Amino acid sequence: MSSPARALFDKAKDSPLSRRTWLSVEGRPITYGELADSIERVGGLLARHGVRPGDRVVAGLPDDGDTAILFLALICQGVTAVQIDPLTPVNRAVTLIRRARPALAIFSADLAAAWCDRAATWPVVKVSPPPAGRSHGLSALLGVGKPVSGLEVLLKAETASSPPATVPEETLAYILFTSGTTAESKGVCISHRALFAHLESLARVYRIDGASRILNTLMLSHADGQVQGPLLAFATGASCHRPVRFEIGTIERVLDSVFQQRITHMIAVPTMMSLIARLGGDRSDAFRGGDFKYLVSCGGALEAGLWKTMEETFSLEIINGYGLTETVAGGVFAGGGLGGGQRGSIGQPVDCELRIIDDCGVEAPEGELLIRGDLIMSGYFDDETLTRQTLVDGWLHTGDIARRDAAGDYWICGRRKSVIIRGGLNIHPDEITEVLNQHPGVRESVVFGEPDTDWGETVTALVAAEAEVTAEQLLAFCRDRLEPRKTPGRIVMTTDLPKGRSGKVILDEARALAASEAATRSNAGSNIEQRLLKVAAEVFGVEADGLSLDSSPRTVGGWDSLAHLNLVFAAEEAFAIQLSPRQIMKLDSLRILARFIESR
Amino acid sequence: MNEGLLLPAFAWLCAITALAWLVPARWQPLVVGLGGGGLLAWYAPASLAVLGAGTVVSFSVARLTRLRSVGVSLTIAGLAAAYAALLWGSRQASGLSLILPLGMAYYVLRTVHYLVEANLGRLRPHSLADYATYQFLPSALFFGPIHRFDEFQRDLARRRWDNAVFSRGLGRILAGAGKIVVIGNFILVERLGYSAQTDPLGGGALDIYRHGLLSWANLYFQFSGYSDIGIGFAALMGFRLRENFDWPFLARNIGDFWRRWHISLSTWCRDYVYAPAMARTRSHLLAITASMLVLGLWHAISLHYLLWGLYHALGLSIWRRFTALAPAMGRLPAPIRHTWTAFAVFLTLNFVVLSFTVTTLVERLIERI
Numbered sequence: 001m002s003s004p005a006r007a008l009f010d011k012a013k014d015s016p017l018s019r020r021t022w023l024s025v026e027g028r029p030i031t032y033g034e035l036a037d038s039i040e041r042v043g044g045l046l047a048r049h050g051v052r053p054g055d056r057v058v059a060g061l062p063d064d065g066d067t068a069i070l071f072l073a074l075i076c077q078g079v080t081a082v083q084i085d086p087l088t089p090v091n092r093a094v095t096l097i098r099r100a101r102p103a104l105a106i107f108s109a110d111l112a113a114a115w116c117d118r119a120a121t122w123p124v125v126k127v128s129p130p131p132a133g134r135s136h137g138l139s140a141l142l143g144v145g146k147p148v149s150g151l152e153v154l155l156k157a158e159t160a161s162s163p164p165a166t167v168p169e170e171t172l173a174y175i176l177f178t179s180g181t182t183a184e185s186k187g188v189c190i191s192h193r194a195l196f197a198h199l200e201s202l203a204r205v206y207r208i209d210g211a212s213r214i215l216n217t218l219m220l221s222h223a224d225g226q227v228q229g230p231l232l233a234f235a236t237g238a239s240c241h242r243p244v245r246f247e248i249g250t251i252e253r254v255l256d257s258v259f260q261q262r263i264t265h266m267i268a269v270p271t272m273m274s275l276i277a278r279l280g281g282d283r284s285d286a287f288r289g290g291d292f293k294y295l296v297s298c299g300g301a302l303e304a305g306l307w308k309t310m311e312e313t314f315s316l317e318i319i320n321g322y323g324l325t326e327t328v329a330g331g332v333f334a335g336g337g338l339g340g341g342q343r344g345s346i347g348q349p350v351d352c353e354l355r356i357i358d359d360c361g362v363e364a365p366e367g368e369l370l371i372r373g374d375l376i377m378s379g380y381f382d383d384e385t386l387t388r389q390t391l392v393d394g395w396l397h398t399g400d401i402a403r404r405d406a407a408g409d410y411w412i413c414g415r416r417k418s419v420i421i422r423g424g425l426n427i428h429p430d431e432i433t434e435v436l437n438q439h440p441g442v443r444e445s446v447v448f449g450e451p452d453t454d455w456g457e458t459v460t461a462l463v464a465a466e467a468e469v470t471a472e473q474l475l476a477f478c479r480d481r482l483e484p485r486k487t488p489g490r491i492v493m494t495t496d497l498p499k500g501r502s503g504k505v506i507l508d509e510a511r512a513l514a515a516s517e518a519a520t521r522s523n524a525g526s527n528i529e530q531r532l533l534k535v536a537a538e539v540f541g542v543e544a545d546g547l548s549l550d551s552s553p554r555t556v557g558g559w560d561s562l563a564h565l566n567l568v569f570a571a572e573e574a575f576a577i578q579l580s581p582r583q584i585m586k587l588d589s590l591r592i593l594a595r596f597i598e599s600r
Numbered sequence: 601m602n603e604g605l606l607l608p609a610f611a612w613l614c615a616i617t618a619l620a621w622l623v624p625a626r627w628q629p630l631v632v633g634l635g636g637g638g639l640l641a642w643y644a645p646a647s648l649a650v651l652g653a654g655t656v657v658s659f660s661v662a663r664l665t666r667l668r669s670v671g672v673s674l675t676i677a678g679l680a681a682a683y684a685a686l687l688w689g690s691r692q693a694s695g696l697s698l699i700l701p702l703g704m705a706y707y708v709l710r711t712v713h714y715l716v717e718a719n720l721g722r723l724r725p726h727s728l729a730d731y732a733t734y735q736f737l738p739s740a741l742f743f744g745p746i747h748r749f750d751e752f753q754r755d756l757a758r759r760r761w762d763n764a765v766f767s768r769g770l771g772r773i774l775a776g777a778g779k780i781v782v783i784g785n786f787i788l789v790e791r792l793g794y795s796a797q798t799d800p801l802g803g804g805a806l807d808i809y810r811h812g813l814l815s816w817a818n819l820y821f822q823f824s825g826y827s828d829i830g831i832g833f834a835a836l837m838g839f840r841l842r843e844n845f846d847w848p849f850l851a852r853n854i855g856d857f858w859r860r861w862h863i864s865l866s867t868w869c870r871d872y873v874y875a876p877a878m879a880r881t882r883s884h885l886l887a888i889t890a891s892m893l894v895l896g897l898w899h900a901i902s903l904h905y906l907l908w909g910l911y912h913a914l915g916l917s918i919w920r921r922f923t924a925l926a927p928a929m930g931r932l933p934a935p936i937r938h939t940w941t942a943f944a945v946f947l948t949l950n951f952v953v954l955s956f957t958v959t960t961l962v963e964r965l966i967e968r969i
Contacts, residue, residue, distance in 0.1 A: 252724075252754075252757075253757065256754065256757035256758050257757075259758045259760070260757060260758045260759065260760050261760075262760065283754075290764075560867075560870075560871075561870055561871040561874070561875040562870060562874075562875070564875065565875055565878050565879065568879070581876065581879040581880040584879040585720060585875070585876060585879060586720060586721075588720065588721075588722060
């Protein structure tokens with residue numbers, strides 16, 4: 001019997017699936033047939049470089065389409081894919097590549113130039129940018145030609161080599177390096193057994209089939225981006241769509257794509273949902289196109305209020321998935337048609353067993369959550385000690401504190417590990433502390449997460465440094481050495497860090513110190529804000545909780561030009577001010593109105 | 601529009617609809633825009649030249665980074681003056697032989713909306729092709745509704761083939777044609793003998809009332825029929841247009857009526873006349889009078905429409921005073937409330953039906969004086 005990867009490859013190569021879209025990246029469709037062809041040609045490329053099943057190949061490509069093709073091709077060829085985020089700073093990337101000891105590296109030409117030092121002992125395949133121009137002749141004129149990618153051009157010269165018929169289940173499909181100090185970054189090893197067993201579970205829980213269209217704009221260098229996107233589509237015959245990178249300025253385009261592409265499933269982190277809830281109000285019918293099934297939340301805790309707001313505003317159903325990179329993607333699910341899982345909970349296990357233990361390792365009503373099942377990682381790459389600490393008797397110690405209620409639903413109460421989850425992405429504070437402490441003016445620092453309505457958490461650093469060092473200098477220092485998402489949102493300068501008798505930093509006091517500074521700054525504004533939100537709520541006939549300073553005619557139902565005037569007149573009366581006609585017409589959010597009020 | 605030309609126009613719209621789905625996706629919106637331009641060129645090439653040039657100018661003004669407010673104000677003033685002059689000139693039996701470009705009435709309103717929104721910084725990024733397609737959307741070119749640019753952009757981004765929408769679009773076209781041909785042309789004109797040429801004040805009181813009623817009914821069925829056809833063809837092409845009518849004869853007061861009759865025009869006046877006038881003057885009376893005068897004179901620069909605008913402004917102002925009693929009305933026993941509602945619907949309908957009769961009467965009195 002052939003391996004799951006080979007069986008899926010055979011299906012992709014066969015008509016009629018071969019003609020259907022597997023992945024669409026910013027308007028560039030890639031069919032299953034084209035994917036199958038690329039998988040075979042990657043096989044030829046690997047054979048030419050003497051790469052054998054079980055070897056590791058490191059990949060780093062900036063193009064999402066190429067990244068997804070290569071990742072899947074390596075897995076199908078029985079090779080362990082090690083993907084490096086193209087935004088990884090040079091020092092860190094070089095260290096990770098060295099640690100991976102790859103049989104081959106496949107990088108874009110510019111990344112190869114930056115990441116491959118002279119000491120590199122592994123062969124490097126450079127993917128050059130595609131030739132200028134998209135297509136030629138009549139097809140270009142009519143706009144029917146397809147954009148050509150760098151990987152596509154490279155693979156054209158390779159001979160086809162089919163994937164192996166069988167791949168041992170324990171063969172590593174991929175290694176994903178998680179956040180952490182450069183020295184301590186963990187390489188999570190996921191086997192073919194874990195990957196394909198879990199993909200089957202995801203398809204079952206999300207009710208995905210060949211007719212499904214999955215929208216997933218998460219980063220492909222993270223499990224939720226790859227596994228719950230291109231890989232899940234490949235496993236089910238569905239199509240995966242990445243219409244545009246998700247940013248504040250593209251929210252409307254993403255929502256329009258949900259409607260236009262007849263998306264059935266959208267994979268998102270809570271941060272994306274928070275932004276959609278705040279800024280996507282005038283696209284509230286995007287999910288009512290008749291095709292949409294589930295919005296899948298992953299990568300962080302989904303707060304019950306946001307869950308409710310999203311379901312009610314956009315008339316959709318949410319499935320909240322809980323999982324770690326170490327469990328492929330999920331494992332525990334709430335909501336949807338699962339028949340369980342209250343809002344705010346993580347629901348119940350689907351393809352795994354759960355246990356809760358206390359500090360002594362005894363079953364307890366509240367304590368650390370343990371997971372066991374086929375979806376669990378094989379271990380951490382080249383780190384026996386950490387693997388033994390994390391995987392005990394087949395149970396994965398998640399580091400999350402959980403409890404189970406009478407209905408059988410599990411709830412996450414906190415974390416044992418000091419990981420910051422910002423926008424669904426894990427950030428290890430030690431990695432940032434390591435960078436800050438490299439600054440010659442910094443004596444010591446501590447980094448922690450602070451709650452944030454949009455991002456879940458933001459990164460804050462409390463730094464004890466020489467008097468001449470400023471927070472702005474340290475931010476610039478971090479920007480040069482860290483990925484943008486890891487750069488602290490706020491750096492608070494202090495003379496000394498709060499410490500206990502043992503000399504260890506007292507995290508709660510550090511948080512309080514940073515919070516008191518933030519509170520001082522925001523107190524002045526909050527009074528006007530609260531009063532204004534109350535006035536606006538009365539005018540629009542809604543709850544004040546449902547409004548924020550970002551509320552605008554696009555996000556508040558009924559904010560037409562008449563309600564606009566009523567709002568202005570009510571605010572003028574409440575704050576004893578008078579706006580000019582131009583100010584009234586220019587006003588397009590409560591924030592602008594608050595600014596006018598403050599300026600008077 | 602000459603009714604003899606309706607069939608070819610219908611055929612042209614069908615052809616554009618087919619092409620708009622058959623050509624490669626990136627060309628489809630352009631086909632729709634070119635189809636609208638082609639339709640205009642066929643009827644009145646000069647109109648296409650005028651509106652096309654205006655489109656380029658307004659697009660350029662909206663993109664100004666310096667002195668945009670001045671540019672927008674001057675362009676709107678110039679556009680309004682040109683429209684008023686052409687509207688005035690085209691109605692004169694002698695003297696200047698001015699011709700109002702075909703489709704200009706709705707074009708002016710769309711352009712003012714576009715420029716004001718640009719000046720307020722509310723427009724999303726777009727190309728000249730997007731804007732031109734918006735201006736020349738064939739199904740809304742001659743009879744509205746006055747759709748908005750942000751709604752058009754959203755449709756552009758969401759446009760997709762949809763069997764159910766296509767089917768509903770066909771149904772809407774049939775319903776529109778039925779309103780025009782069966783109810784308007786056959787029942788009201790042929791069977792009940794309505795004629796626009798009849799003197800609205802001729803005959804006895806009952807004849808005058810009957811004429812007013814038939815006139816209003818004919819206007820509603822003809823106009824809403826054309827709106828249905830426009831909305832239907834837009835749906836066939838993958839666009840959604842605003843609804844223009846919502847059972848106006850069931851309105852409970854004159855304010856309610858203007859939320860149900862020619863909705864796209866009344867909301868345009870609310871957003872671009874009433875709101876700025878109210879912000880500047882803080883007087884509801886002045887703002888509503890300005891709105892209804894613009895709304896009236898948009899139809900024709902004449903004493904009749906001036907009076908018609910004032911008539912409705914007066915009605916709206918009186919009704920606004922009356923709304924102070926609304927909470928008390930709500931506390932009345934149900935039978936009294938229901939009776940009152942029925943009376944209010946009757947009263948509103950008659951206020952509207954008699955608007956042309958009353959204004960014609962006043963107009964003649966003024967002319968005599």
